[in-house]
Amino acid sequence: MPALKILFVSPEVEPFVKVGGLADMVGSLPKDLAKLGHDVRVVCPAYASMKLDGNIVARDEPLGVDVGAGAHWGRTWTTHLPGSQVPLYALEHDQFFGRPEVYAGPWGDHPDNDLRFIFLCRGALTLCQQLDWIPDVIHCHDWTTGFIPLLLNTTLRDTPIGRAATVFTIHNLEHQGYCDRRALDFAHVPVAEFRADSTESHGKVNMMKAGLYHSTKITTVSPTYAEEIKTAAGGFGLDHVLRFRAADLLGIVNGIDESTWNPATDKALPFNYTSANFGGKSTCKAALQKQLGLEIDPHIALFGVVSRFATQKGLDLLAEALPYVLDRMHVQFAVLGSGDGALETTFRELAEKFSGRLGLHVGFNGKLARLIQAGSDFFVMPSRAEPCGLTQLYAMRYGTPPIVRATGGLVDTVEQFVEDTGEGTGFKFQDATAPALYNTIGWANATYYDRPDEYRQLRRNGMARDFSWRTSAASYVNAYEWAIAARRPD
Known part of the structure; x- marks a missing residue:
């Protein structure tokens, strides 16, 4: 298969904004995929707390995102992942992302997290069409991006971007993005999707469940965890969904950025060392x-x-x-x-x-x-x-x-x-x-x-041991090709 066009959509990207290991993956894996010759791009929110430098510039064209009662307008900032030519697009919207926190403040979770991350999902897809760049596959991460596969299977199915395959990665199944039915209305998703084999869970919309049912293929961050989440003890109420999708579920171990995590060159250490000299x-x-x-x-x-x-x-x-x-x-x-x-x-x-x-x-x-x-x-x-x-x-x-x-x-x-x-x-x-x-x-x-x-x-x-992203990147390419073949058998 020729070089792929791969879009990452994530709420976190190292080193710009980080809460957990999700940010490390999204900040590293795209660079290794680019080294393999693929066209990789990343979209994330432009939070007020983002660590941005002088290399970031704003696109002239505003971003109108078709959510809610009318278009929500925002701005797109562009830069690159450090040490690479992988483009990063940060979506600015004061109402949703003009606050420093990613998911929660001292009072708990933001009550509009459903609307915030639906804007991210629809905004990322809108940006692709604005750039005239339609990805072969969209790599989604955790519940915050669960509406991307849902939108591509429903509202946007018959549009050019509707041909894109999706790979949905579970980083932590415990956090699922429960929200009210208003989420479907805000996303312009048919109300018929509020059912047990799509988005409904315990009378609420479950954004993680939407991603699991509607994604082309599913990955998680280790083979053992892929087995654990299919059990009642490890499935957090979604084990039945993962057993249903078991044939499309793959566990791939995360890697680390060995250029950053290297005791021989780490500038944070008072003295460097190698395995030959401790x-x-x-x-x-x-x-x-x-x-x-x-x-x-x-x-x-x-x-x-x-x-x-x-x-x-x-x-x-x-x-x-x-x-x-x-x-x-x-x-x-x-x-x-x-x-x-x-x-x-x-x-x-x-x-x-x-x-x-x-x-x-x-x-x-x-x-x-x-x-x-x-x-x-x-x-x-x-x-x-x-x-x-x-x-x-x-x-x-x-x-x-x-x-x-x-x-x-x-x-x-x-x-x-x-x-x-x-x-x-x-x-x-x-x-x-x-x-x-x-x-x-x-x-x-x-x-x-x-x-x-x-x-x-x-x-x-x-x-x-080799804990770099090199081996994992090759495994993800296989997963992308698998998803594309399933989405577009032609």
Whole structure:
């Protein structure tokens, strides 16, 4: 098949606006697809908080989007993804995006999120027609773009852009975009689509469900997560839809931007290093210990954590296990994160009780996050659920073996350590319990002290793995071609 025209539509794009791993994917994958020779473009909202530089310019032609009672007019800003020629189009509309937050403010979710992201969906399709550039395939991301496949199957089916195939990627099935029936009216979608096998769920419109039923093909961010979401335990009420669409569902592991996440060149680190020379990692460890008020000791095992404080991330399990770990093992912990107020309080109390051995920073600090990845000896991710996960990939890239619960993408990306051989890249445990986490931390700690040669091999193994987008990009091209063949069998 010749070069493809591929449109990404997303609420987040790294480095312009980021809430989670979705932004990392949309900021990286298009660049690797472009390197393969494809014509790739990205559309996102122009939030008030977007990090824009002097290279962005406004298009002369205003953007009239046919939603609501009449056209909503906006403006399109254009730039490129950094380090590439991939065009980025940011849709400006003061009513919908002239606020700094992406999804929610201190009061909770924005009550007009349905209208905001329907404007994004219809606006992206309108922009393609304005540019006279009709994509072969539109790559949609999560519930915010769920109305794109719906529009292409209904209102816009017989227009030129109606021939475009869609690939809908589930990043986190838990968030589904429930809203009122006004969403259909605002999008000019036939009221007949308010039914159980289209958009209706529990008497509401479900924007994720719309994307799942109407997309040409569906992907998610790891093969294991693709299986988990077809079960009642992991499907968040949509498992029956995913079983119905199982033949069109594919799991592809996320990659990372290895030009950015590279311990040999990372400017955020006090000293760089490679798998052939770990001297710089020791310097990073000392800098991390100093910054978080830990006793500076090059020999003690240092465990790092960078996470939201949430039960989904298993931070309650860590909080329960930590007093026993710190009482009984010769270890230190460096913890960075924020979220649940009760968990924040618990970790503050633990940091006070174990001063000098548990260093804590509540909040987000990108530079400190990288230092924890580089300066720690192990990286802890006790997640109850993890569709793919990126921080374990960063940890292995930085020579820091991860300790993970065997769920979602953590199963697919971390290889279990094998004693006596030094094989593997980290440590996995099955049960989402504090004792299971405690025992696995103990196993890793014993390996650090009792099997230093195998521990060093474990670090090198992780750094040698290819976690770039190259392999995943080729898999997505296959998915795009599969979708195009299904949408346009001619």
